Amino acid sequence: MSASTRERTARPRRSRTRSRNISGRPPLAVSTLKPHQYDLRPVCASLICPDCKTWVPITGIQAKRQKLVPHDTGRAGKDAAVRCQGSNRLVTVDIEFEKWQERLEDGSAETTGRRRTTVRRKPKIQPVPAVSQIAAQKQTSSNDEPSDGRPLWLLRKMEWASTESAVRETDTRRAALPDSDAPLGAPLVPLTTLHPKRPAR
Template identity: 80%
Template sequence: MPASTLERTARPRRSRTRSRNSNPRPALVISTLKPHQYDLRPACASLICPDCKTWVPITGIQAKKHKLVPHDTGRAGKDAAVRCQGSNRLVNVDVAFEVWQKRLEEGGAETDGRRSARQRYKPLPAQAKPVTKMTPAPMNADDALTAYREHLKKCRTSRVASRCGGTHRCADGARLAALYEQLMRTQKYRDRERRKDSRVDALLTRHRSAKGKKNAAATWAEQHQTTDAPKKALAKRSGTEVEEANNTCRIRRAGTVSDYRGRHVPTEPLHITA
């Protein structure tokens, strides 16, 4: 018995077919589709099938009779071979190629330059409280307790509906009470950290002071050695006559003026006779 030749996967879609079969359904009018749903270029004339929503070639695009090629609903070689009901359906191409291309370009330009007209405003930040009304947060339990008692005195005498009274506390009173309880619970830990930081600061100060004294002593010793060095070693370019004259202190003779190079210049005018 010969083996079955039934194809089980979708067949590739040809660009042109020689079948004379036509779908009895009414012809599909191109003008009813959107410009991006069909392609009228002769090299790849095709459209999106309304039944299977896939691109299908149009056969006979340059002839008088146009129709969709036979095609399956799935991808070729992967999905099941299920024939689409839109196969061999006649197509009425009532849109010129130039008109379609112009519509496509105008639609692309309009889409690229389009943006949302809805404006989104950022929320405005809350206005900061004036400096005169700002109260520093208490740093220890005693300050927190004092602030809590002062708040109770002011709040109980006020006429606010949610003022402190009896066991009831307003928002500020509850916050100060919670702060006082937290500071009381963590006071010993903060004291321990403060003592540790003071000890570390004292050690660092002592180390920096000792290091500064050592560096100062080394600098003074270096300067002392430089001062005791021979005079020739002080010259920038030792060995020259000018440098040696600059670094030598000579005794000025009586009745002369000595410049920095050691030359003796007379103080009285000289009369030179030929």
């Protein structure tokens, strides 16, 4: 990685540093954080920085003075190189390792107890029928046999018999021509078929 790239992007965080610089801010007490916000194991001692909300290694966890390593606020090699105000801040480890581990295990057990272990399947929802299916159902229901036991063809015949006289009377009146003369001023209807021709140019 070139020097220009190292200056423009965040640098990787080291687990230990030999820098003697110490931040002027008051020491950060571990007891003010929640058990899941810090890790007191010597192999990976770290905590969530209150300023940038990211995990930062604690250097000198087994020494007399512990402090946060210098770190940037963003991801290494991707975000801009902005130094966090929590760099080189002293850390006061005022909680014993056994007590922290016990609190962490109790919290994990309580969280696991609140979670449901049974898997409930989602109820099956019947899909909505299409318009063509609804029309087919209506047509099928209309073509069903009547509930009184008589066949459908007999009902159709009885319905036609009840309306046959009215239908035939209407057809007869439509076929009858009026007795009056043709309207005055109306052109005569040609009795021969006309074949018009285009005039020659």
